[in-house]
Amino acid sequence: KQEVTQIPAALSVPEGENLVLNCSFTDSAIYNLQWFRQDPGKGLTSLLLIQSSQREQTSGRLNASLDKSSGRSTLYIAASQPGDSATYLCAVRSLAGTASKLTFGTGTRLQVTL
Amino acid sequence: NAGVTQTPKFQVLKTGQSMTLQCAQDMNHNSMYWYRQDPGMGLRLIYYSASEGTTDKGEVPNGYNVSRLNKREFSLRLESAAPSQTSVYFCASSEADGYTFGSGTRLTVV
Numbered sequence: 035k036q037e038v039t040q041i042p043a044a045l046s047v048p049e050g051e052n053l054v055l056n057c058s059f060t061d062s063a064i065y066n067l068q069w070f071r072q073d074p075g076k077g078l079t080s081l082l083l084i085q086s087s088q089r090e091q092t093s094g095r096l097n098a099s100l101d102k103s104s105g106r107s108t109l110y111i112a113a114s115q116p117g118d119s120a121t122y123l124c125a126v127r128s129l130a131g132t133a134s135k136l137t138f139g140t141g142t143r144l145q146v147t148l
Numbered sequence: 149n150a151g152v153t154q155t156p157k158f159q160v161l162k163t164g165q166s167m168t169l170q171c172a173q174d175m176n177h178n179s180m181y182w183y184r185q186d187p188g189m190g191l192r193l194i195y196y197s198a199s200e201g202t203t204d205k206g207e208v209p210n211g212y213n214v215s216r217l218n219k220r221e222f223s224l225r226l227e228s229a230a231p232s233q234t235s236v237y238f239c240a241s242s243e244a245d246g247y248t249f250g251s252g253t254r255l256t257v258v
Contacts, residue, residue, distance in 0.1 A: 038190075068246050077238060077251035123191070125247070135181070135206065136240075136247060140190040 036061045036128050040139035047114055048147050055109040055142045057124030062102050068136070069098050069109050070123040078123065082109070114146045151175070154239050154250035161229045161257045169224040169253050171239030179242045180222035181206075182214060184235040185252075191238065197222055229257045 037060045047053050057067070066085045070078040082091045082098040084107070090099040097110040111118060121143045125136040152173045161167055173180065181196040193206030197216040211233060213225045222241075226233060234257045239250040 066246070070249075075254075078249040080246055080248065083246040125191075135193055135196060136191075138191040140188065 036126060036137040038124060038126050038137050038139040040124055040142050042142060044143040046145045049114060049116060051114050053111050053114055055122050057107040057139055059105045059126045062105050065127040067100055067107050068125045072121045072123060116146045116148060119144055119146050152239055152241055152248050152250035154253050156253060158254050163230060163257060165229050166227050169237055171250060172221045173241040175241060177241035177243050181240045182224045183238045186235050231257045233257050
């Protein structure tokens with residue numbers, strides 16, 4: 035059974051700092067990995083999707099890497115802003131095909147302070 | 149905007165009452181999913197539908213039923229609500245390009 039762990043569970047940083055969020059998974063036979071953002075009381079917003087054949091994806095100040103063999107992914111946020119404050123969720127898709135299911139980590143709650 | 153629409157956004161039920169959560173997507177995705185989110189537990193899969201006409205159990209299906217009405221719509225039914233079903237429910241749809249989630253239904257069972 036796939037298990038996804040995110041460390042740390044919570045993180046507080048001053049504005050402008052670069053930061054890394056970690057995600058690890060137990061079964062390396064994945065189809066892809068997706069990072070989401072969730073604001074309090076809101077739904078999930080997709081940030082980055084990395085296919086199993088890729089090593090990284092970038093969108094603006096966000097960069098996600100994937101090391102499938104070691105079961106790890108990182109989300110790098112450059113020059114953090116108070117608007118980045120949210121919970122960040124990592125989710126792994128374990129089977130090919132459209133019927134495959136996501137396994138989620140419990141998230142990292144990020145607070146960026148002024 | 150294209151996406152996944154869930155109704156209602158909030159609901160309070162008494163123990164034993166029934167209700168149906170509605171979900172519709174307009175992205176022509178084949179697969180649809182229902183998740184619940186509880187503090188400290190992350191998101192857990194309740195049921196999913198790989199394509200129109202098929203449904204399968206996920207990790208926590210007990211106490212729920214689903215219907216894939218057509219390609220667009222996937223509903224979740226609680227036949228006899230229990231306090232343990234107090235949660236936030238998310239519907240999602242997917243193709244190879246990843247998942248899209250609805251904004252959620254916050255359900256409280258008293």
